[in-house]
Amino acid sequence: MPLQTEGIVIKNGRIKSLYFILGIYCPPIAHQIKPGQFIMLKVSENGSPILRRPFSVYKSYPDSHPDKRRRGCLFLLYKIVGKGTQKMTTLRRDQKVNLIGPLGNSFSFAPLPSSSDIVLIGGGVGIVSLYPLAAALKDKKLSVFIGGKTRNDILCVEDFKKFNSIISIATEDGSLGFHGTVVDLFLSRIKTFKGNQGSYLYTCGPAPMLESLARAVKSKRFICQASLEARMGCGFGACWGCVVKTNDPKTPYQRVCKEGPVFSLEDIVWE
Ligand SMILES: Cc1cc2nc3c(=O)[nH]c(=O)nc-3n(C[C@H](O)[C@H](O)[C@H](O)COP(=O)(O)OP(=O)(O)OC[C@H]3O[C@@H](n4cnc5c(N)ncnc54)[C@H](O)[C@@H]3O)c2cc1C
Numbered sequence: 188m189p190l191q192t193e194g195i196v197i198k199n200g201r202i203k204s205l206y207f208i209l210g211i212y213c214p215p216i217a218h219q220i221k222p223g224q225f226i227m228l229k230v231s232e233n234g235s236p237i238l239r240r241p242f243s244v245y246k247s248y249p250d251s252h253p254d255k256r257r258r259g260c261l262f263l264l265y266k267i268v269g270k271g272t273q274k275m276t277t278l279r280r281d282q283k284v285n286l287i288g289p290l291g292n293s294f295s296f297a298p299l300p301s302s303s304d305i306v307l308i309g310g311g312v313g314i315v316s317l318y319p320l321a322a323a324l325k326d327k328k329l330s331v332f333i334g335g336k337t338r339n340d341i342l343c344v345e346d347f348k349k350f351n352s353i354i355s356i357a358t359e360d361g362s363l364g365f366h367g368t369v370v371d372l373f374l375s376r377i378k379t380f381k382g383n384q385g386s387y388l389y390t391c392g393p394a395p396m397l398e399s400l401a402r403a404v405k406s407k408r409f410i411c412q413a414s415l416e417a418r419m420g421c422g423f424g425a426c427w428g429c430v431v432k433t434n435d436p437k438t439p440y441q442r443v444c445k446e447g448p449v450f451s452l453e454d455i456v457w458e
C-alpha cells in the first residue's frame with residue numbers, strides 16, 4: 188500500500204554535470220519498494236512547485252539489509268531539468284521531506300527460464316529504474332545497454348559492473364562508446380539474442396527511444412517490458428493526467444502512475 192510519509196535527507200550531492208544523488212531515511216518505503224516502482228517527492232516544503240515530482244528509487248535498503256547503517260534508506264538519482272529538480276538540489280542533510288510511495292506496478296521477472304537472454308536497455312535517467320531490477324536478477328547473466336546524448340549522460344556503469352553483466356555504451360555525439368542511439372547499438376547486436384519469446388527485454392527511457400525500440404523488436408517476438416516516463420500530476424491514479432494509449436480494447440487509455448509505469452512494450456500505441 189502506498190503511504191504518504193516523511194523522510195529525512197541523509198545526503199544530497201552532485202555526481203556529475205546535471206546529475207545528483209539524494210539519500211532519504213524513510214524505512215516504510217525503503218522496506219517495501221519493488222524494482223520499477225516509484226515515489227512522488229515534494230521538493231519544496233512550502234511554495235513552488237506545488238506538485239510532487241515522480242522518481243524511480245535507485246537503491247533501497249530494507250530493515251533486513253546486512254549493512255546496518257543503510258537500513259531504512261533509499262536513494263534517488265536525478266537530473267536537473269526544470270524548476271522542481273533545481274529546487275531539489277537545495278535539500279540539505281537532516282531536512283524533512285514529504286513523499287508518497289511505493290507507487291505503480293513493478294517489473295515482473297520471476298521465474299525467468301535459465302536459458303533465456305536478459306537484456307536491459309536504459310536511456311538517460313531511464314537506467315535508474317533498471318538498477319534495482321538488475322540487483323534482483325544478480326545471479327543471471329545480463330546484457331546491459333546504456334545510452335545518453337553525451338558521455339556526461341552515461342550513468343551507473345560502475346554499479347552494473349558488480350553484476351554478471353556485459354555492458355555496452357552508446358552516445359549520440361560519439362563521445363563514449365558506440366556513436367549513435369542506444370537502440371541503434373542494440374540493433375547492431377540483435378542477432379546475438381534469440382528473440383521468439385526466448386529473450387526478455389527490460390527498458391526505460393524517453394518516449395522516442397521506446398517507440399523506436401518497439402518498432403525494432405516487433406517482428407522478433409522479444410518479451411519486452413517498458414517503464415514509461417510520463418508527466419504526472421497526482422501519481423496515484425486520481426487526476427488522469429498521465430494516460431497512455433494502449434491496444435487493450437477494454438481499457439484503451441491507461442494511467443502510467445497506476446496501471447504502469449511498467450507496460451508490455453507491444454501494448455503501447457505511439458501517437
Ligand atoms: C515513473 C517515473 C520515474 C522517474 N524517475 C526519474 C529518475 O529516477 N530520475 C530523474 O532524474 N527523473 C526521473 N523521472 C522524471 C522526473 O520526474 C522529471 O524530470 C521531473 O518531474 C521534472 O521536474 P522539474 O520540475 O524539474 O521539470 P519541469 O519544470 O516540470 O519540466 C522541465 C522539462 O522536463 C520535461 N519533463 C518533466 N517531467 C517529465 C517527465 N516525467 N517525462 C518526460 N519529460 C519531462 C518537461 O516537458 C520540460 O521540458 C521520472 C518520471 C517518472 C514518471
Ligand code: FES
Nearest residue numbers: 420422426427444
Ligand atoms: S498522475 Fe494523476 S492519474 Fe496519473
